[in-house]
Amino acid sequence: MRFVMHRQANHKEGRPMLIRKTILTAMAAITLAGTAAACGSTEPKEPPSGGTGSSPTASPDSGKDKTYKITMYNLATFNPNAPVLPREQDPVRQMIEKAMNIDLEMMIVPEQASAKLNTLIASGEVPDLIYFGNRTTSVKYYEQGVTAELDDYLKNAPALVQHFGPSRWEPMRYKGKTIGIPGTEGVAGINGLWIRNDWLNSLNLKVPTTPEELFEVMKAFTFNDPDRNGKNDTYGFAPGITKEGTLANLGWDQMFWMFGVNPGNFDVVDNKLVSHNLDPRMKEAVAYANKLLSEKVVDPDWVTLNTVPQVQDKLFKGRSGVVVTDWRSMEPGAQQKMKETIGEVPDWIVIPPMKGPHGDQINSYDVFQNAQWAVSKKAAGDPGKVQRIVDLLQYMYTDKEAYKTIVYGIKDVTWKETNGKPEMIALDSVQSKNYEWLGHYRFPRRANDDIYFNFKNPKTVEYHAINRKYLKPNNVMPYIVLDPNDVLAQDREKYWNEMLLKFMTGKEPLAKWEEFVGTLNAKFKAGEQLEKVTRQLKEQGIIR
Structure with a gap:
């Protein structure tokens, strides 16, 4: 596995990444990464065991005897500013490559990732596996012919399909085709x-x-x-x-x-x-x-x-x-x-x-499952390679033993097993710094993984369960985009917000509510907005 790292802003889960530093060239970043790794105290370790049969790791048609080189455009890293380790010092990398018989090149990129991706596409160096932070971007690249359909390959990855619920898979589909695989799960009920x-x-x-x-x-x-x-x-x-x-x-x-x-x-x-x-x-x-x-x-x-x-x-x-x-x-x-x-x-x-x-x-x-992985059409020129890519994601997300290393880190260093149950280990500041690189892998963590979130108050698990129990499906709003031809959109929204506050605070009597709605329709064309949104949702298949 080879990492190509560009300096990327740090970000917290569930929040947009913030740009802190300028992008470095690939060569400079690799040099920095190697230097940082050499200065760390992490000792080389034997790769943890994985692929124990707890869930499928490869489909029968993926040509498992062939070693594939797979390039991963990884915007899913949880610690984009962390150093990357040489392969011989990275037991997680060794485990994944050994289990999947691959040579994995992972590119870690800054927030201005679309510009970098477009440069790679223009040069013909399209990554095999690409992480998109939102569905809109994924659809755009699919329509441009950059990414491929995945339905046939997912038939051979049942554990991966079953791993995510229907609400997670729905945003992966576009015009009847599956064009993505769920990425980092957004945390619902916060x-x-x-x-x-x-x-x-x-x-x-x-x-x-x-x-x-x-x-x-x-x-x-x-x-x-x-x-x-x-x-x-x-x-x-x-x-x-x-x-x-x-x-x-x-x-x-x-x-x-x-x-x-x-x-x-x-x-x-x-x-x-x-x-x-x-x-x-x-x-x-x-x-x-x-x-x-x-x-x-x-x-x-x-x-x-x-x-x-x-x-x-x-x-x-x-x-x-x-x-x-x-x-x-x-x-x-x-x-x-x-x-x-x-x-x-x-x-x-x-x-x-x-x-x-x-x-x-x-x-x-x-939560709406915006984040997704897509496979390039270039990679799709080799069906065996695409299947291996899908199998790789199936392994990382669903193999029960591998999940512990991928998400929790190094056993007896960042996590331990107590009475048969994993438990995160509290690290001091030096240890935390030395193991920041684990954040490059943790994107498969489940949104309801209480061990990963490392709650100290047992009640927190109960509180989160209460919040999650009463969630409304978010199956309409994320599919609506602002119509550039709706010239009244900003004025309509401003009028709505101002009048809403006036009614709430009593500056406008509720007796005038119907008059207010009439103004929304007559002056601000709320009815026409409904027609435009309806057309959008019909195109998306939400309204049939």
């Missing part, structure tokens, strides 16, 4: 509804289950001195609003989802497009938000909470009883921050979303 359980007990209240019960709890948290300090210094709910004036991902979403709608979203119901903005249920949701604000159960700082960390900070400060935030919010690091901020660790718990008046019980959208 945010959930947190509530002060100690305040519930203090006020002799039960965990709310409906919008009305939630309102009554928020009201009690605001006015009934739940912390018993004799001060009027608490609030029921602490959401936020983006600097652009939208309500997405800062707490208000869960309030709207109780009514089955969310601002700016679309659904397909009975094969017909439905705009949430124009749905009568939106008025009910806005009326509920207005009620929370007019009854003053919302933390008045909400208009200045413009980021996720600012909203989460309300959980650390403990002055608000309901916050929508991250699944890890009672992990040791967060608890320590609470101690430092308010001198104690409040009894925060995650509860299921409220069941709304129409029977909806939604936490958020399920």
Whole structure:
């Protein structure tokens, strides 16, 4: 295996990569990688055993006696700035190559990867296996004739097909053909509804289950001195609003989802497009938000909470009883921050979303499987090579023994086995630095792999399970793209956001809601937008 490494910005899982350093040439990067590896303390190790029969590693038609050279354009690395090791010092690389009988050349590239990829394509050096971070890009290269269809090869990789659920495979298909294989799984159910359980007990209240019960709890948290300090210094709910004036991902979403709608979203119901903005249920949701604000159960700082960390900070400060935030919010690091901020660790718990008046019980959208691997048409000139590539992904994602090394790292160094169960080992800063290179391989990690995420609070697993249980399929919104011919798109969105806030805050009476919807249709052509979106979804096969 040979690595070609270009300097790439580091990124956290589930967040876009940020450019930190300029791209280096391939030769300079290889030199740097070799130097970094030589300076590290990692000793060469025998390759771990893999391919133990726990799941298929190669199909019968892949010509397994032939060694294939496979080039992988790897944007899936979790540590793009990490050094790469020479083959003799890289036991993971040795394991993969030995199990799959391949010579793997992995290219690690910066965020401006499309320019580099286009250069390779123009020069005729198209990588065999290419990672695309989103479906739109994958479709573009397929339509340009760069990548191949994979249905015939997947027939020989049943373990890989079964590894991912139908919702993960759906975005891999385009015009009836499978053009990709799921890449890194996005983590679903990250945010959930947190509530002060100690305040519930203090006020002799039960965990709310409906919008009305939630309102009554928020009201009690605001006015009934739940912390018993004799001060009027608490609030029921602490959401936020983006600097652009939208309500997405800062707490208000869960309030709207109780009514089955969310601002700016679309659904397909009975094969017909439905705009949430124009749905009568939106008025009910806005009326509920207005009620929370007019009854003053919302933390008045909400208009200045413009980021996720600012909203989460309300959980650390403990002055608000309901916050929508991250699944890890009672992990040791967060608890320590609470101690430092308010001198104690409040009894925060995650509860299921409220069941709304129409029977909806939604936490958020399920994650859309954007990331995918594609195989080049150049590689497809050799069917045996394509099958080996598919088998390689099947091995990396599904072989139970190999998965431990690929995802957890080196046994008894980065993970150990306790009572037959893998457990991550806490590394000091030097050790962590020495094993950063493992991030180049970890993309097969499962989105619900609690061992990989290394939770310290056992309750975190339970909280994440609650969040995941109430996810709405995200099978419409990701397929919609902005129509460049929709000249009213920006003005329509601006008008919607401004009026929504006016209705919520009472600056505009709800009695004018129907008039507002009429303006959306007449002046801002919301009906024409529906027609254009419907055409898009028909082209994608979402509406038939």
